[in-house]
Amino acid sequence: MFETSYIELSQSALSTNYAFLRRLVGEKVEISSVVKGNAYGHGIENFVPLAQACGIKHFSVFSADEAYKVWQVAEKNTDIMIMGMIANSEIEWAIQHKVQLYIFDLSRLEMALILAKKLNKKVYLHLELETGMNRLGLLEKELPKVFALLDKYCGFFALEGICTHYAGAESIANYVRIKQQIITYKKRIHAFQNQGKSYLLPKRYHTACSAAAISYPQTQMDLVRIGILQYGFFPTQETLIQYFKNNKTHQDPLKRVLSWKSQIMSIKEVEAGEFVGYGTSFLASRQMRIAIVPVGYAQGYSRSLSNQGRVLIRGERLAVIGVVNMNLMLIDLEKLDSAEIGDEVVLIGKQKDKEITVASFGELSNQLNYELLTRLPAYIPRKVVL
Numbered sequence: 001m002f003e004t005s006y007i008e009l010s011q012s013a014l015s016t017n018y019a020f021l022r023r024l025v026g027e028k029v030e031i032s033s034v035v036k037g038n039a040y041g042h043g044i045e046n047f048v049p050l051a052q053a054c055g056i057k058h059f060s061v062f063s064a065d066e067a068y069k070v071w072q073v074a075e076k077n078t079d080i081m082i083m084g085m086i087a088n089s090e091i092e093w094a095i096q097h098k099v100q101l102y103i104f105d106l107s108r109l110e111m112a113l114i115l116a117k118k119l120n121k122k123v124y125l126h127l128e129l130e131t132g133m134n135r136l137g138l139l140e141k142e143l144p145k146v147f148a149l150l151d152k153y154c155g156f157f158a159l160e161g162i163c164t165h166y167a168g169a170e171s172i173a174n175y176v177r178i179k180q181q182i183i184t185y186k187k188r189i190h191a192f193q194n195q196g197k198s199y200l201l202p203k204r205y206h207t208a209c210s211a212a213a214i215s216y217p218q219t220q221m222d223l224v225r226i227g228i229l230q231y232g233f234f235p236t237q238e239t240l241i242q243y244f245k246n247n248k249t250h251q252d253p254l255k256r257v258l259s260w261k262s263q264i265m266s267i268k269e270v271e272a273g274e275f276v277g278y279g280t281s282f283l284a285s286r287q288m289r290i291a292i293v294p295v296g297y298a299q300g301y302s303r304s305l306s307n308q309g310r311v312l313i314r315g316e317r318l319a320v321i322g323v324v325n326m327n328l329m330l331i332d333l334e335k336l337d338s339a340e341i342g343d344e345v346v347l348i349g350k351q352k353d354k355e356i357t358v359a360s361f362g363e364l365s366n367q368l369n370y371e372l373l374t375r376l377p378a379y380i381p382r383k384v385v386l
């Protein structure tokens with residue numbers, strides 16, 4: 001069967017983005033490719049092999065089911081790190097497969113250590129420290145218990161990382177809070193070092209997401225957890241401007257990896273004065289030719305793009321008219337008399353010299369890049385192109 005739209009992933013764009021990231025962090029820092037949210041909508045199964053072809057050996061996910069998907073398609077000895085949820089019943093699987101876990105509270109730490117001892121194996125731990133985001137992470141007052149537990153189960157864990165996450169490094173409005181988090185993190189890692197135990201010294205210190213890696217280079221440390229940048233987007237306009245300023249450039253160094261395409265399903269002529277589609281949201285002010293495209297909000301094309309969105313057909317930028325339906329949208333063909341059923345429709349990406357960017361979408365409908373991408377359903381087929 002055919003889906004009504006498809007997604008293309010550009011191998012060359014991805015390799016451009018990794019080359020940029022390598023320049024950004026230097027040779028010594030590990031780049032962990034963050035592929036939660038179905039690889040930000042790019043598709044884990046398709047994206048992970050592409051990233052590996054570019055030399056990526058470390059992946060970060062949110063949950064155990066995503067780790068399993070990465071594990072299925074990754075090369076042997078690939079590092080897989082779960083930054084969020086894992087059920088107690090899944091921890092054994094993680095230990096058996098050397099999948100690394102974030103530890104964000106004492107009960108999780110104890111459970112992981114007990115299971116590792118039971119299996120007579122090591123659990124690969126990343127201790128997540130609470131430094132000011134007030135979401136997940138071990139508190140300062142819990143550290144003595146952390147040290148005691150690790151002492152008790154010495155030999156049944158490897159400390160892969162000590163980490164934290166910043167509360168909004170993509171916005172200068174959070175500058176003071178982020179700076180304070182950096183200071184707090186440093187204090188906490190000194191507490192580990194002051195114990196004088198080699199098993200409390202992690203393989204890697206890591207704190208940076210995309211925005212922190214750009215705007216606070218001192219947060220890069222031993223490993224950076226990079227999501228949005230690798231897919232070709234800056235986290236926010238602010239981060240992009242900061243990059244321009246720091247590098248005295250006006251050239252976006254990234255390329256979008258993803259394009260989203262469909263085709264014209266039918267064409268309709270409408271007389272002036274007729275309402276088009278459901279209800280009264282669009283009134284034809286002239287005689288119009290309208291293309292019907294088989295993509296709607298069920299496929300992740302937001303209803304808030306009703307009467308707002310733009311698509312490309314035959315290299316022309318054309319308007320979405322009326323409300324976006326569950327599975328259909330209507331396009332004003334304007335001067336495009338030549339358009340025919342079956343013509344390619346670009347929803348995101350390039351056609352001839354024009355481009356529909358995810359950012360332009362975001363501005364039209366108030367969806368962040370992140371949200372729009374991750375809403376793209378997993379069932380839309382992904383194809384790799386050069």
Ligand SMILES: *Cc1c(COP(=O)(O)O)cnc(C)c1O
Pocket residue numbers: 034036083165208209210211225226227228229235
């Ligand atoms: C999602 C996430 C990242 C990556 O964020 P980007 O802004 O996409 O780079 C890094 N660290 C943690 C803990 C995350 O949850």
